[in-house]
Amino acid sequence: MAIIDRLAGASRIGLGLAAVGRPGYINLGRAADLPVERTVEALRARAGELLDQAYAAGVRYVDVARSYGRAEEFLAQWLRSRPDVDDVVVGSKWGYTYTAGWRVEAETHEVKEHSVATFDRQYGETRALLADRLDLYQIHSVTPESPALRDATLHRRLADLAEQGVLVGLSTSGPAQAEVIRSALGVRVDGQPVFRSVQATWNLLEPSVGPALAEAHDAGCLVIVKEALANGRLAVREGVGDAVALAAALHRPWAAIVLSGAATGDQLASNLRAETLAVDSARWADLAVPPTRYWQERSQLPWT
Numbered sequence: 001m002a003i004i005d006r007l008a009g010a011s012r013i014g015l016g017l018a019a020v021g022r023p024g025y026i027n028l029g030r031a032a033d034l035p036v037e038r039t040v041e042a043l044r045a046r047a048g049e050l051l052d053q054a055y056a057a058g059v060r061y062v063d064v065a066r067s068y069g070r071a072e073e074f075l076a077q078w079l080r081s082r083p084d085v086d087d088v089v090v091g092s093k094w095g096y097t098y099t100a101g102w103r104v105e106a107e108t109h110e111v112k113e114h115s116v117a118t119f120d121r122q123y124g125e126t127r128a129l130l131a132d133r134l135d136l137y138q139i140h141s142v143t144p145e146s147p148a149l150r151d152a153t154l155h156r157r158l159a160d161l162a163e164q165g166v167l168v169g170l171s172t173s174g175p176a177q178a179e180v181i182r183s184a185l186g187v188r189v190d191g192q193p194v195f196r197s198v199q200a201t202w203n204l205l206e207p208s209v210g211p212a213l214a215e216a217h218d219a220g221c222l223v224i225v226k227e228a229l230a231n232g233r234l235a236v237r238e239g240v241g242d243a244v245a246l247a248a249a250l251h252r253p254w255a256a257i258v259l260s261g262a263a264t265g266d267q268l269a270s271n272l273r274a275e276t277l278a279v280d281s282a283r284w285a286d287l288a289v290p291p292t293r294y295w296q297e298r299s300q301l302p303w304t
Helices: 002-007 040-056 071-081 116-133 152-163 177-185 210-218 242-250 265-276 281-287 291-299
Strands: 013-016 061-063 089-094 096-098 110-112 134-142 167-172 197-201 222-226 257-260
Touching (some): 002 089, 013 265, 040 265, 071 116, 089 116, 134 197, 167 222, 177 197, 197 210, 210 222, 242 257, 242 281
Parallel strands (some): 013 061, 013 257
């Protein structure tokens, strides 16, 4: 797989810009993490600082999405300002539209729709910003009821995109992540699998998707772990902490990339320590909670 080849020798930690691409998000501790005035320019500057620090530390995978406010824009501007940087692998996602209007408090922060029309519109928006720097394009947050698992017209669109050299995948959320991944592995166009990457939530509180991610890896998919810190809940958990939580994910044999969602330089430096830690995951097995409980608690996290 071309992306795996390009990432050879790089850090297995990727940088996600969800926390700095928009003023409001559900991670804990944002009041202390971000500038008091969360203007577009302030977060653009913060994103640039994190990208500089991550690149200097060997990070080569960056994760954005159409719904992450201006994350794609911030990344595109950083790439233009660094013409010497030609080895960053860029992944983005479509399927949610950002609707908060650059406000922390909004009635609706994002609207989900996995239709062909949404794909056509958002792919055009992504291309307008990232041009030929887009390497991976994923459907954002697929759940069992998503039409993306059954829409043959959409599958043809995605297959055509793959023929242009863009890796096609999906991200998952909710207690039925494993069901979604196994369904996605069976989607084919002209006998060829459509989805060649999977981005899923796996952490010490919610490890249930692990066996399905192993199956995806064995089927040749790029596997990306998101929310390894459980939106900050593991970072502040006594006896765990951010580096241990990330290291636990890095030690999964099927995990190619584990995302850091750092919002500050200190957080990123601490996250990167995970690559040097030896972690006995069995020690933390009693932290796991039933998936339905995990996702219910996650849904109650406030946007701050």
